[in-house]
Amino acid sequence: MNCLIVDDNKMARTAMNQLASHVAHLHIAGECSSAMEAYNLLQEEKIDLLLLDIEMPGMSGLELTRNLGKKRPVIxxxxxxxxxAVEAFELNVADYLIKPVSPARFIQAIEKAREILDSNSGELQVSETEFVFIRDNGVLKRIRTEEILFMEAMGDYVKLYTAQKFHAIHTTLKALEEKLSPSRFMRVHRSYIVALDKIEIIEDGNIIIQKNAIPVADTYKAALNNKLNLL
Structure with missing residues (x-):
């Protein structure tokens, strides 16, 4: 696994190098002291994994991640x-390490990266977001997208339903729609987004998900039929 260390602090790069030197099959392909330097190098060389600092002069690690797009190394x-942390995980990175990093925590993160590489043949699919963070009573909670049944717009809030409960989030359906994978979620009404794999029945213009009836607007019916591969 070819790895690139990106950090403006030389001591931090040295520390990462030392941690990496004890992990089998992890090869340090190089070091960069800025995000721009890393961006240029990534255009020329095949890198599997970025160990990427966030706060750097010029371009930040978050900005670099966004600029790399979908075809990028595991980060x-x-x-x-x-x-x-929340902003980072919304970018679907493999892990988030707080410095100084212990050897055990470093190995755990590397194993996560290795699993992603094995499952995606070396490409991280950014659109397939595995979880979202929501603010619930002042606390940030992570919810796996596979747990989401559907979402309902309620004024300035969205009610996000799981099998156990619903969460009221101060956001818009449009904002959620942009963050969730279109292969798994679809807007079926101006007030509803549903998880396609949770649909049980469609009848009388309604989708049934765990006894909840969700209306399907006429403008979305054709697109929904295409998504469901109707026979």
């Missing part, structure tokens, strides 16, 4: 700042 953020 593990390495930072001293916990404040970027």
């Amino acid at each position: 593990i953020f390495t930072t001293v700042n916990k404040d970027y």
Whole structure:
């Protein structure tokens, strides 16, 4: 697994190098002191994994990740700042390490990266978001997208339903629609988004998901039929 260390702090790069030197099959292909330097190198060389700092002069690690798009290496953020965790995981990175990093925690992150590489043949599919963070009573909670049944717009809030309960989130359906995978979720009404794999029955213009009836607007019916591969 070819790895690139990106950090503006030389001591931090040295520390990552030392951790990586004890992990079998992890090869350090190079080091970069800026995100722009890393961006240029990635255009020329095949890198499987980025150990990427977030706060750097010029372009940040978050900005680099966005600029790399869907075809990018697996990314593990390495930072001293916990404040970027939600934003980082929304970018579907493999892990988020707080410096200084212990050897055990480093190995755990590398194994996550290895699993992603094995399952995606070396490409991280950014659109297939596995989880979302929501703010519930002032606390950030992570919800796996496979747990979501459907979402309902309620004024300035969206009610996100799982099998156990619903969460009221101060956001819009449009914002959620942009973050979730279109292969798994679809808007079927101006007030509803459903998880396609949770649909049980469609009858009388309604989708039934665990006894909940969700209306399907006429403007979405043709697109829904195409998504469901009707025979």
